[in-house]
Structures are given as C-alpha cells and as structure tokens.
Amino acid sequence: MDWLLIGKLFLILFLIVGNAFFVASEIALTSARRSRIKQLASTGNSSAKIVQILHDEPERFYSVTQIGITLVSLALGAIGIVTLTEVMAPGFEVTFGLLSEGEEMMRWAHTFSYAVAFIIISFLHVVGGELAPKVLAFHRAEAMSLAVARIIKSLHTILRPLIWVMNKSSYGLLWLFGQRDLAMNGEGHFSMTGEEIRTILSASEQEGVLNPQLTMMLRGVFDLDEHTARDAMIPRTEVDAIPHTAVVADVLTLFKEELRERYPVYQTSLDNIIGIVSVKQLLNRMASSESPELIAETIASPVTEVMMPAYYIPDTMPLSKLLKDFTNNRRQIAIVLDEYGGTDGLITLEDILEEIVGDYEDEFSPRNRHIKIEDKHHFNISAGVRVTELEPKLNFPFPTGDYVTLGGLINQHLGRLAKVGDLVQLEGACLRVLEMDKHRIVKVQFEYQGTDIHDEMENLEGLEEEEGEAQAISDESESKVLKLAANDFNDKDQPEELTSTS
Numbered sequence: 001m002d003w004l005l006i007g008k009l010f011l012i013l014f015l016i017v018g019n020a021f022f023v024a025s026e027i028a029l030t031s032a033r034r035s036r037i038k039q040l041a042s043t044g045n046s047s048a049k050i051v052q053i054l055h056d057e058p059e060r061f062y063s064v065t066q067i068g069i070t071l072v073s074l075a076l077g078a079i080g081i082v083t084l085t086e087v088m089a090p091g092f093e094v095t096f097g098l099l100s101e102g103e104e105m106m107r108w109a110h111t112f113s114y115a116v117a118f119i120i121i122s123f124l125h126v127v128g129g130e131l132a133p134k135v136l137a138f139h140r141a142e143a144m145s146l147a148v149a150r151i152i153k154s155l156h157t158i159l160r161p162l163i164w165v166m167n168k169s170s171y172g173l174l175w176l177f178g179q180r181d182l183a184m185n186g187e188g189h190f191s192m193t194g195e196e197i198r199t200i201l202s203a204s205e206q207e208g209v210l211n212p213q214l215t216m217m218l219r220g221v222f223d224l225d226e227h228t229a230r231d232a233m234i235p236r237t238e239v240d241a242i243p244h245t246a247v248v249a250d251v252l253t254l255f256k257e258e259l260r261e262r263y264p265v266y267q268t269s270l271d272n273i274i275g276i277v278s279v280k281q282l283l284n285r286m287a288s289s290e291s292p293e294l295i296a297e298t299i300a301s302p303v304t305e306v307m308m309p310a311y312y313i314p315d316t317m318p319l320s321k322l323l324k325d326f327t328n329n330r331r332q333i334a335i336v337l338d339e340y341g342g343t344d345g346l347i348t349l350e351d352i353l354e355e356i357v358g359d360y361e362d363e364f365s366p367r368n369r370h371i372k373i374e375d376k377h378h379f380n381i382s383a384g385v386r387v388t389e390l391e392p393k394l395n396f397p398f399p400t401g402d403y404v405t406l407g408g409l410i411n412q413h414l415g416r417l418a419k420v421g422d423l424v425q426l427e428g429a430c431l432r433v434l435e436m437d438k439h440r441i442v443k444v445q446f447e448y449q450g451t452d453i454h455d456e457m458e459n460l461e462g463l464e465e466e467e468g469e470a471q472a473i474s475d476e477s478e479s480k481v482l483k484l485a486a487n488d489f490n491d492k493d494q495p496e497e498l499t500s501t502s
Helices: 003-030 032-043 046-056 058-099 103-139 140-157 161-177 180-185 194-206 210-224 250-257 279-287 292-299 319-329 347-359 387-394 406-414 456-461 462-483 496-499
Strands: 260-266 269-276 312-314 334-338 345-350 371-374 378-382 421-425 428-435 439-447
Touching: 003 046, 003 058, 003 103, 003 140, 046 058, 058 103, 058 140, 058 161, 103 371, 140 161, 161 250, 194 210, 194 279, 210 347, 250 260, 250 279, 250 292, 269 279, 269 345, 279 292, 292 334, 319 347, 345 347, 345 428, 387 406, 406 428, 406 439
Parallel strands: 312 334
Antiparallel strands: 260 269, 334 345, 371 378, 378 439, 421 428, 428 439
C-alpha cells in the first residue's frame, strides 16, 4: 500500500475543504445582518463582538479570505492534478497500449490522464470548494459568521506580516498606474452606490423578500437626493392664494371650496407672496374665543394680522435637504422660486412624503380628485397631475421624458401648444385633450387600449362613492364655519360646536 499516495489524496480533500472554508467565511461575514449581530453582541456574545469588529474593518477578513482562497487554489491545482495523473496514468497506459504499442502512444496516455485529472480537480474545486459553500453561507450567514469569526481573527494575526507586504505591494502597483489617492488612503471602507442598492431592492422584491409597497417606499427614499422641489411642488397655475386685502371670512370661504389647510397671501401678484395663513390656526383661535363677539371679530380681521412669514426656497433644492430643513425647523410649507426670483409654485411636507409613500390623501382631500372614471377604458384626468402619481393608479408605464405632468407629456409629444381635440398615441393608450384654459391644458381623456383590464383600474370604480361621501362630510362641517362667519350666534354653546368641528 502506497501511504504517500493516500496521504496526497487526503491532502487534496483537505485543500478542497480549506477552500470551502475561506469562501464560506467571506460570504457569511459579508451577508450577515448587522442588526442581528449587534443584538447578539449586546447580550454578551463574544463571537458577535468579533464579527462587529470585522464588519467595521472589512479589509481584515477580506485580506485573510483572499489570501487563503488564492494559496489553497494554487496548492490544489499543483498537488491535485499531479496526484490524480499519477493515479490514473498506469490505467490509461494499459488502455492506450492495447490500441498501439510505442513510446508515442504512452505520451498520449499520460497527456490524456493529465487532462482528465484537470477536469476532475476543477469540478471538485468549483462544486465542493466554491458553489456549495457559497449557497450554504448565504442562507446561514449569521450562524456561520459567528462560527468562523475567531478563526479569521487568529489567521489575520498570524498572517499580518504577509498581509502587510501584499497590501504595500498592491498600493505600489496602484501608484505606478497613477491611482495615487487609492495608494495613499489604502483600502478604506467598502460602500455601495445608490444604483447597487436599487438593484438589490429589485432582486429582493422579485424573490419575495420585500413586498412591493415597502420596495416602492425604499426607492422613494433613495430618489429624494435626485429629485428637486420643482419635481414635487404644486405648480403656480394650481396655487390657491389670498390677496393681502382679504379678511378671515374670505379664507374660510376659499377653504370650503378648495379644502386646503394653508394659503399663501400675496400682494399685487403671486410673484410677491408676503405670508402664509393657516386655516387650522384660525379655527383654533376662533374655538378658544370666549364669546361670539370675539369670534366675529376674528372673522372680520385682515389676513395680514393672522398670517405667518413665508419661507422661500429655490426650485433646484433637493428634496432630501428640504425634508431635513422642514423637520429641523418645524415647517410645513415653502414657496418655490425660479431662477429669476418669480414664484414657481409651492411645496408642502405632504408633497415630499408622497414621493416616498405614494399619493396620500388627508381628511380634506377627496380621494382620486384628479381622476374621474367613465368606464373601464376611459378616464378623465386633470392635466396638472404628475405622471409618477398616475402610473401606480392606472398601472400604466408612461414614457420617460423632460416633463413632470400629464399636460407636459402631451405638449412634448405634439411639439407645439395643444388645442382641444388633439390626440397623443402612446403604446397601449391614447390621450385626448378635452379642455383648455388659454394655453394651458386643463383636462385630458385617458383611453386604455390594452386587451387586459388591470386590477388597479377595477379598484378605482368604487372610489367615486367614497369621494362623494367625503365631500358631503366636508360640506356639512364647513357650513357650520360659514354660519359663524355670518355672525349667526344665538347662544354660548356654538363655540364648543366649532371646537369639535376643528
């Protein structure tokens, strides 16, 4: 019995297991959830604390695993192929000798045995040393990372001189190729780009790890940096504003019609907004009044006495920065200015949140107020609504372009100002201009031309009744406010009624 040959075969098996260990260690330490590891570390788990250290300094375990994988793979190739060739060569020599005698045939037998040995070692290396441990480590990341943490840390200590030499050599090579910043700063910490995170989100959604709504919200968070105030604002043409000569009663009347909580106050034109009036603050002020006379006095007050200062921002301000500003300074609304200092529109905290969670309707907003359903194929839509808001409601992918609203899409496709009756043909749908206000598109008919009616469209059918009910409730509550505005106070219990309404 050739014990040396048996020892070599066991060494091959050991090298395959060693390669699997380093591969699994790298995948496990990379995939382990930081939140879970942090939780285990807080309970006193020493292995979890080591994993935390390796997460904070990933170059530690990357250096160890990469050196381990490289050295083991080279050793497996050098020893494994030679050993298997030595084992199989005699058998192939006999087989080839039956075909023909001669030294040339023996060389062919040795070459063939070498090729077969290469195939076998490659198969064992890829399957047993790479693929299988990767799959196992990915699905058992936390458990395996805890199991290998101490070994990886010890190997890092043992191999520190070799790692130092290799790192310095790699930095020197980078220096020669002009990458001096990388050579000076070292490996640093590993990070992911926004696009890589979006790819992970899409993959997680497809695999069922994340539900579509959560995926949409996470995408919205990452998109805040790329979107500006102009992308989410209420455009100037849709801003409901109050002249500075108006009184509180005018605000309440406008509130009954438009159901907005805050209104800009302008002097001369919308390009000169001087303040913001809050209906909520007005109602609270009236509700806290001790007599009908004080309420009547409030209703007759000029809006300039009850308005708040206006806050101005450029239309290029990123939504992420604006959200932070709103949060830090407890703001709810801002006036958006264009590059010339004119009013471009206004934006509220709700508009920013809608970029994350989708279209949001509060108690003052009729549901789907921008969409009127004619039948399963036809919808009358406000031209000022953003296409990003329409896409999830209609389940229709609008083409991308340099526009924000549905009206902007039509003008871009026409290449001119639209007129009533103009048609824009899209893939799977048709848009028809129904109503114009001078040069501005007001209403558009969306005709779905697909053969399959999506569930999202069918779900819109029942919302018209909800909208009517919400509007009826709003009308009933606002009629009480208007009665107060008419000084219809006959007893002292009416202010309490106002309080319940507000």
